[in-house]
Amino acid sequence: DAGITQSPRHKVTETGTPVTLRCHQTENHRYMYWYRQDPGHGLRLIHYSYGVKDTDKGEVSDGYSVSRSKTEDFLLTLESATSSQTSVYFCAISDRPPGLAGGSGGELFFGEGSRLTVL
């Protein structure tokens, strides 16, 4: 199994508080992603990183920020949590760019998820 650790695994917080989720990998993979999983929506990309200090927005980035100061760590921050951000958050990693010919760029390895509840 790919060495991906998400923390915390479960968190309950109140509206308006800041929250940071951490993704730590031991695979030295360059590409890292944060997704959220919600019923009826599947997985949606929040932010992604193609290297240290190289990040970009996904399809549902509003209300979220990320940072990647080291290859192994990718942090997702909710500056002021809202109830609509109650979700399960997954980190994923890859050693190949997503558009790599032959489809091997689509082989992502996922963490076990972080369940966030915003009251």
Added chain:
Amino acid sequence: GDSVTQMEGPVTLSEEAFLTINCTYTATGYPSLFWYVQYPGEGLQLLLKATKADDKGSNKGFEATYRKETTSFHLEKGSVQVSDSAVYFCALIATDKLIFGTGTRLQVFP
């Protein structure tokens, strides 16, 4: 934009039954197609993939064939087991992002 449509779940089957989970896609160009599986309490893991028309991906008894003419990538298994109970996600890459369908829950009973 690019998208993936999966059949609604849950799909409920008895052990040893035949499984089909439908997946169709919309994409510009020639996407690569994937099936990911999520077992209870875990993250997703790649089940199989196909990168061009008429390719068949297979793994653990599951198969899916890339059908360009019908823009489909249906997942099949001839005889399901209780241990196959999970959520199955169809996905594609057309340019630079992996796009997932909404997932289909499979429940297999003894």
